[in-house]
Amino acid sequence: GNLPRELEVIFCVRGVLSPLLANVLLEEVDRALETRGHRFVRYADDCNVYVRSRQAGERVLDGLRRLYDRLHLKVNETKTAVAPAIGRKFLGYELWRSAGDRIKCAVARKVLDTYKQRLRQLTRRSGGRSLPEVVERLRTYMPGWKGYFQLAQTPTVFRELDEWLRHRLRALQLKHWRRGTTMYRELLALGASEQDAQRIAANSRRWWRNSRFALNRVMPIAYFDRLGVPRLS
Template identity: 30%
Template structure:
């Protein structure tokens, strides 16, 4: 079981002061009071690793009391006891997933070295993070930059795509292909705006994009990984 905790810190001057306050109010208290329970904290977001449901629920109650003493409270909608369900842990519990640092942790299908399919509790890019990245891609308005050559677009945007890939693609990377497919579709729209021969022919423009990706896979990080575009 894991206890996913988010604090509501009120009356502080800055995130830096809040972080410093939680270092004493939570970190040091946890190491002193529950040395057997590992945890990770980033700002006001915390995961505590508990062995049993009763241990997690007991810790949650203790934290509520601790933070009441510190004039803080746990976020009522973001603090959960989560059951890490997988092929070896098959019990039932209301909450079997949580989000932390842009990753959604939940049961996912995996394959071992012998090709056997099983369920594992794994992180992958969260739907919220995907939505933010899609929104940023949409904000680039690629079709409006038709005068630019593709090499210039790659030089400007590939560092951003590479950063996303290195962070979110570290775990369960297939979830990132949804984002890269959307990016390639926007590049297809850029092609249709740039060349009249592709106007009104989305399929043709995406096939052209794929042929470019096969010739120049170094332009974008996902083309490098695949050897071709995600469309066409």
């Protein structure tokens, strides 16, 4: 949390066959970095070394190149850089600076975009699946994703993603009901007021628009919890 305004050295070895083999080959690199007191994180052949200035970063990188050469390993220059640590992706994460100038972990923006695209595929309204079937598909995907990114310190982002997903699921349910008369009957059964049920049913083809506001009261968070929809937040 108290990481200073540092820069990072990112390097990657070309030709390492597996994470296990990389760990064996790069043990000497780890020891060299530890001996010099550098802060670093490595998984297989991907590694970030955190230093306090660009000059220090260039110096560390030169030393790593020499060490790699002695080990008969090659630095992947296309993935190697001395750059600001903030916003730099590593294993799907990136760092961000919060209030109070504290450094925290977040899911990288491109990873979030990929996550949303996957949820769109799982919840597409043209799939012909019932809501329980869609929920079951979400339950096979979301817990693993959430487990991997459990270190992310972005509760607001996760809460907004949950809200967006529930919005899609409400729209999906409206499409399954299709006809205004069916919507009206089902909404009343869920506890909607007659006025809300009539208003939503009168615009039965506007699934996305209708899946907001009044429908939030009829299908609140507790409704989706009972269905078993996973949550990130």
